[in-house]
Amino acid sequence: MLAAQRKPSASMAMAERVRQMRERGREVISFAMGDTHVSPAPQIVDGITRAMQSGQTHYSSARGLLELRRAICEHYYHAKYQDDQILVVPGVKQGIYYVLQSLAPKRVCVLEPAWLGYKATANLLNVPVVSNDQTQPGWVDRLRRETFDVLIVCTPNNPDGKVFEASETEQLISICAAKEAWLISDEIYSVYDYSQKWHSLSEFDYKRTIVCNGLSKSHALTGLRIGWIASHHRDLVDACFEAQQHIATCVSTPVQYGVLDMVRPDFAELRATVKQYEANRQAICQRFPRLAPYAPDGALYFFVPASLFGERDGTALAEKLLDEAGIAVVPGEAYGENFSGFIRMSFSVSEATLQTGLNQLTPFLIQ
Numbered sequence: 378m379l380a381a382q383r384k385p386s387a388s389m390a391m392a393e394r395v396r397q398m399r400e401r402g403r404e405v406i407s408f409a410m411g412d413t414h415v416s417p418a419p420q421i422v423d424g425i426t427r428a429m430q431s432g433q434t435h436y437s438s439a440r441g442l443l444e445l446r447r448a449i450c451e452h453y454y455h456a457k458y459q460d461d462q463i464l465v466v467p468g469v470k471q472g473i474y475y476v477l478q479s480l481a482p483k484r485v486c487v488l489e490p491a492w493l494g495y496k497a498t499a500n501l502l503n504v505p506v507v508s509n510d511q512t513q514p515g516w517v518d519r520l521r522r523e524t525f526d527v528l529i530v531c532t533p534n535n536p537d538g539k540v541f542e543a544s545e546t547e548q549l550i551s552i553c554a555a556k557e558a559w560l561i562s563d564e565i566y567s568v569y570d571y572s573q574k575w576h577s578l579s580e581f582d583y584k585r586t587i588v589c590n591g592l593s594k595s596h597a598l599t600g601l602r603i604g605w606i607a608s609h610h611r612d613l614v615d616a617c618f619e620a621q622q623h624i625a626t627c628v629s630t631p632v633q634y635g636v637l638d639m640v641r642p643d644f645a646e647l648r649a650t651v652k653q654y655e656a657n658r659q660a661i662c663q664r665f666p667r668l669a670p671y672a673p674d675g676a677l678y679f680f681v682p683a684s685l686f687g688e689r690d691g692t693a694l695a696e697k698l699l700d701e702a703g704i705a706v707v708p709g710e711a712y713g714e715n716f717s718g719f720i721r722m723s724f725s726v727s728e729a730t731l732q733t734g735l736n737q738l739t740p741f742l743i744q
């Protein structure tokens with residue numbers, strides 16, 4: 378299939394439209410992007426600058442700096458992985474590409490609503506994808522009956538923020554074990570856990586688990602492209618390492634040095650951002666009590682039915698909000714075919730932007 382025939386990322390397509398509207402002088406508030414509104418912590422900016430100034434600008438090992446992999450093992454996984462079980466990659470997106478390419482699965486299963494990157498990546502590799510709607514009763518039994526050799530999960534989930542209970546994770550693992558299937562766990566939103574129940578799938582002893590995480594969302598580094606994959610299967614990590622050698626060579630060396638002392642899920646600036654988004658989530662519930670039942674366990678989004686705005690179709694609603702309210706959201710169809718009646722609204726914005734946006738949305742919500 379030619380690239381032009383593939384479906385573009387819905388959130389990126391919306392971001393492009395917002396950019397064009399702004400260029401034409403129209404004011405638009407974007408609740409479309411999965412990006413933080415803050416800048417990276419000064420220690421990271423200083424660290425990258427220092428690395429540049431001291432000439433740490435050359436190729437690094439394709440696995441990533443050893444000190445960085447050690448820091449990831451220690452700060453994210455209580456040293457459950459060894460440094461050679463981690464590969465530093467240019468973002469989770471590319472990490473998942475390496476994993477799927479290396480596993481060469483017959484069929485991938487995703488739990489919808491799901492981030493559209495999983496299907497897109499599988500499509501690039503011509504791997505068939507089957508989806509399971511996890512909002513419908515009986516989804517676990519349906520998953521058990523489904524045929525797949527890779528299951529991709531995301532917790533907290535994009536777009537609906539769902540965080541798995543430990544009992545659900547155990548069920549997923551037992552289903553995968555019975556099929557000898559690989560389990561890819563995308564944990565990119567792990568620090569945004571308002572439910573206080575998030576756990577990494579690395580805490581469970583299933584050897585075919587591949588955990589993916591990174592600094593895009595937690596450290597405000599979406600444009601710097603740094604993340605990692607971790608797995609007890611050294612052969613898989615080695616296969617991904619080989620792919621990386623040929624595709625990217627390595628993650629930007631100054632960025633790797635720059636984040637060395639900050640690669641942890643807990644520091645003052647990060648805590649402040651999480652607190653801000655928790656307050657935003659709360660403010661939306663208070664302002665629009667009809668959205669409160671959709672308050673996410675985690676991540677950065679409300680995923681809500683268009684019917685709350687008097688529309689049946691999420692795409693029609695997104696168009697209307699953009700044209701009439703100057704608010705950009707992402708239509709739900711991007712997250713699975715059962716979700717065309719939904720929209721995703723990001724709340725990773727400043728308090729002032731949130732308040733202005735909510736004012737503009739007020740006339741469109743059914744009270």
Ligand SMILES: Cc1ncc(COP(=O)(O)O)c(C=O)c1O
Nearest residue numbers: 411468469470492535591593604
């Ligand atoms: C669930 C999920 N995984 C991965 C990514 C991409 O992460 P990265 O910037 O590390 O490639 C996104 C970005 O929106 C996401 O929502």
